[in-house]
Structure formats: C-alpha cells, structure tokens
Amino acid sequence: MPYSVVIAVSTSIIRLYQDETHAEACVSMMLQVYLGTRAY
Incomplete structure (x- = not known):
C-alpha cells in the first residue's frame, strides 16, 4: 500500500x-x- 495512502488513512x-x-x-x-487492499 502506498505510503501516502497510509498517511491519509491514519489521519x-x-x-x-x-x-x-x-x-x-x-x-x-x-x-x-x-x-481488501492486501487481498490484491
């Protein structure tokens, strides 16, 4: 999962x-x- 996505989700x-x-x-x-993202 992209790092930017992790930041957005965490926020x-x-x-x-x-x-x-x-x-x-x-x-x-x-x-x-x-x-779901890990499934792909």
Missing part, C-alpha cells in the same frame, strides 16, 4: 477516533479496507 482514523460514537465503526471500516 482519518485519528480524526474519527476522537469521536467516541464513530470510533468502533471507523476501526471496523479501516480493517475491511486494509484487508
């Missing part, structure tokens, strides 16, 4: 994680994206 996770109501959904979403 999004940090921003969303600050909102407790979105933290769990964010983590599950990013795991799906991460596993």
Whole structure:
C-alpha cells in the first residue's frame, strides 16, 4: 500500500477516533479496507 495512502488513512482514523460514537465503526471500516487492499 502506498505510503501516502497510509498517511491519509491514519489521519482519518485519528480524526474519527476522537469521536467516541464513530470510533468502533471507523476501526471496523479501516480493517475491511486494509484487508481488501492486501487481498490484491
């Protein structure tokens, strides 16, 4: 996965994680994206 993508994803996770109501959904979403990108 491109380094720029990792930075963008990490930034999004940090921003969303600050909102407790979105933290769990964010983590599950990013795991799906991460596993999806690794599949290819």
